[in-house]
Amino acid sequence: MRYDAHETLAAPARPSANPLRLAAGVVLVVLFFLPLAFAYAGVVPSALGYDGAAALTEGRTPLAVLILLFQFTFLILALGMVLRLVHQRGLASLIGPAGTATNQFLRCTRYLLPLYLLLTVMPMPPEYQLSPNLSPGNWVLWLPLALACVLIQTGAEEMVFRGYLQSQLAARFRSPLVWIGLPSALFGLFHYSPLLAGPNAWALILWAGLFGVTAADLTARTGTLGPALALHFTNNVFAILVTAPAGNLDGIALYTFPLALEEEGLAWYVLPIEILFTLCAWLTARIALRR
Template sequence: MMRVLSFDYRPHARFIDPARDRAQLWRLVLGIVLVAGFFLVLSNLVFGTILGVLDPQTASDVLRDAQTGQTAGGMLLLLFQLGLLAVATAMVVIMVHRRRPWTLVGPLGLAVRQFGAVLFMMVLLTAALWILPPYEIGEGTLTANMPIGRWMLLLPIAVVAVMVQIGAEEILFRGYLQQQLAARFRSPLVWMVLPAILFGAGHYLPDSAGSNAVTIALWATVFAMLMADLTARSGTLGPAMAVHFANNISAMVLTATPDEMSGLALYVLPFGIGDEAAMAAWLPVDFGFMLVSWLAARLAIRA
């Protein structure tokens, strides 16, 4: 128990070292503004290029699908678009903080080894979740979302797309924001909580989630804090990326809600995120699995 509750953040000092030279708050504020601006510009360039070669009706359909993620093409486009966050962040790190973008990840060799160890643990954990009873989800059962053959053909592209998406989010939130804040402030209440609140705010979806939107945003905030903790314990983004990847693969490629983000899923859940009663029963399970994933990742890296 004491080991679980320990806060050995010594590797974090090595992780934030590259950010110390230019950790002024004005640089961080400018960097956040530029990341948002660069992301919008890059997104417009990419979407403009893609949509420019399509007829108006097809372009309209692509835009709609990219907003909902309910088709395979739309979901892939959405995930790869989020990868532009990493490009925007890298540009800011070079221009504003004058350091190499890969310093956002930590020592690369160590990050890769930790990613592999934690991902293996996540695969075991996910397999146990699928194999062990109970086999029903809420008041119904999983239903097929697409033929298994088509899903298998899409799977390699989906894995790459999810890796791009989670990598970009980790680089921005646990890499750039956490490093720059930790280089300026020693308290975890700053470098752990502030990026987590921003991460949670990005998952606040009142239009689709209804009254569950706050709970889902809270889930995302807690998840972000646990990933910040893993990053501080490990000194790299490897463990957080592995947990985030496993979570999103499970939520987007294996099973998804029927109302959005289901374009790549093999199965869909019997309820949507706006279903208050079903989500009220499901979210505590999801919170529990999140905590178990965090503990399993710590076990994998002996932290």
């Protein structure tokens, strides 16, 4: 593995690579983000006709999904404040050279789209058949805003886990086991959701952790967030906007499919498929970057 390019992201973090400073930064990101998110959840939903934040949690309407995704804007704002206060660096230093990152994002997205489309049209077992959700015309009307909000959500997560945590740890520790492994493990725990997945919550952690490793690897190989963001963005576009599990953030999806995430034993059926497809998507991005 050649991770020389990752120095582009690690170098700006080196002057403030003290682990205690990173720990303080993580705490401050949380402390800055939570009040902003709670204020947003307390004001915006009711202003738009929702009876409190609880009415949004399932994301059963297009507007509800957009409100939920847009709140990640405050995570970016919190991260930006912490970078300036604690590390004396800006958000752009988490992304890498803008032109290179954009080109790599577009190239990887162009290769990943056919792969995800193939997965969407593959024959499914009768119990998982797709059902129409939004009408195509209505879906197209919502699509520009939806794509922007998915980009905000995935961009925020990539900047925190692959941009901030990974670069700061790489500036202090030489081993990728630390600066890839630790952020990926935290990314997995970030997706822990026992209320949503019940006994299968552990499978979400494993899958998200593996996804984090693949995104971290792409970041280290290229020295930008472009490829990792392309992988994350394409995955979430198809998981939220194209085909979504019925009853779970499905308000803006073109199609839904029946999938009870809390069903006993479901993880043993779904997890191997998700792992295999994640590895295929990672390899596809690797091929795109060699072209």
